Amino acid sequence: MDLWYTIVFTVFPYLCLTTFVLGHGYRYVTDRYGWNARSSEFLEKKRLFAGSVIFHAGIILTFFGHAGGLLIPQRVFDAFGIDAQGHMAIAFWSGLTVGVAAFAGVLLLGWRRLGQPRLKIVTTVNDAVTLAALTFVIGAGLFNVVFGHYNVLYSVAPWIRGIVSFTPDAALMRGVPLGYQIHVTAAWALLGFSPFSRLVHIWSAPLFYLLRPPILFRRRAGHLPPA
Numbered sequence: 490m491d492l493w494y495t496i497v498f499t500v501f502p503y504l505c506l507t508t509f510v511l512g513h514g515y516r517y518v519t520d521r522y523g524w525n526a527r528s529s530e531f532l533e534k535k536r537l538f539a540g541s542v543i544f545h546a547g548i549i550l551t552f553f554g555h556a557g558g559l560l561i562p563q564r565v566f567d568a569f570g571i572d573a574q575g576h577m578a579i580a581f582w583s584g585l586t587v588g589v590a591a592f593a594g595v596l597l598l599g600w601r602r603l604g605q606p607r608l609k610i611v612t613t614v615n616d617a618v619t620l621a622a623l624t625f626v627i628g629a630g631l632f633n634v635v636f637g638h639y640n641v642l643y644s645v646a647p648w649i650r651g652i653v654s655f656t657p658d659a660a661l662m663r664g665v666p667l668g669y670q671i672h673v674t675a676a677w678a679l680l681g682f683s684p685f686s687r688l689v690h691i692w693s694a695p696l697f698y699l700l701r702p703p704i705l706f707r708r709r710a711g712h713l714p715p716a
C-alpha cells in the first residue's frame with residue numbers, strides 16, 4: 490500500500506515534471522517551427538471566439554488560483570486575517586466561477602471541432618487527446634469543487650509544496666478522497682504530455698507586446714511638394 494502511494498504521489502509526479510522540462514527542451518530544439526497554438530481561426534471564427542475566450546479566461550485564472558491557494562501556506566493567509574474557513578470559502582467560490590468558465594469553454598471548443606467537417610479534417614489525434622485530457626482534468630476538478638467539500642489545506646496543499654520543494658511526502662495524500670487523487674494524477678499526466686502537444690504555445694504568450702512602445706502611424710505625405 491505504502492509503495493503504491495510512493496509510486497503514484499512521488500515517483501509519478503517527478504516523472505511527469507522531468508518529461509515536462511526535458512520534453513520542452515527537446516521539442517524546442519527539434520520542432521521550433523511547429524511551436525505554436527496551431528490556430529484554426531482561418532477556418533472558423535465565431536465559435537472559436539466564444540469558446541476560446543471563455544476557456545482561456547477560465548483556465549488562466551484557474552492556474553493562478555491553484556498557485557496562490559496551494560503553494561502559499563495557510564500561516565501566510567492567517568497573518569493577513571484569512572483563517573482556514575475563509576480561505577476555503579474563497580477557494581470554493583472563485584474555483585467554481587473560473588472552473589465553470591474553463592469547463593464550458595473547453596466543451597465549446599470540443600463541440601466546435603466535432604461539429605464542423607472542415608475542422609474535423611484538420612484535427613489530429615494529438616489535438617483530440619489534448620482537448621479530451623483538458624476536459625477530464627477540468628471536469629474532475631469542478632466535480633471536487635461542487636461535490637467534494639474536502640479541506641485540502643492540510644493534505645493536498647502541503648503535499649504539492651513538498652513536491653515543488655523536493656521534500657515529497659506521499660503519506661499526506663492518504664485519506665484524500667478519490668476524486669481529488671484522480672484530479673491531481675490526471676493533471677500530472679497532462680503536464681507530462683503537454684510538451685508534445687499544441688500546449689507549448691502557453692510559454693510563448695506575447696507578454697512583451699503589452700509593454701512595447703506605441704507605433705506611430707503617419708498620413709501618407711502625398712500632399713507635400715516633391716523634394
Ligand code: HEM
Pocket residue numbers: 526527528529530537541542545548549552598599602619620623688690691692693694695
Ligand atoms: C498564456 C497565455 C495563453 C495565450 C496567449 C494563448 C493563446 C492561444 C492562441 C492564440 C490560440 C489559437 C487560437 C485560439 O484557439 O484562440 C490558442 C489555442 C488553444 N489554447 Fe491557448 N493560450 C494561452 C494559454 C493556454 C492555457 C493555459 C491552456 C491550457 C492549459 C491553453 C489551451 C489551448 C488550447 C487547447 C487551444 C486550442 C483550441 C482549439 O483550437 O480547439 N492555452 N491559445
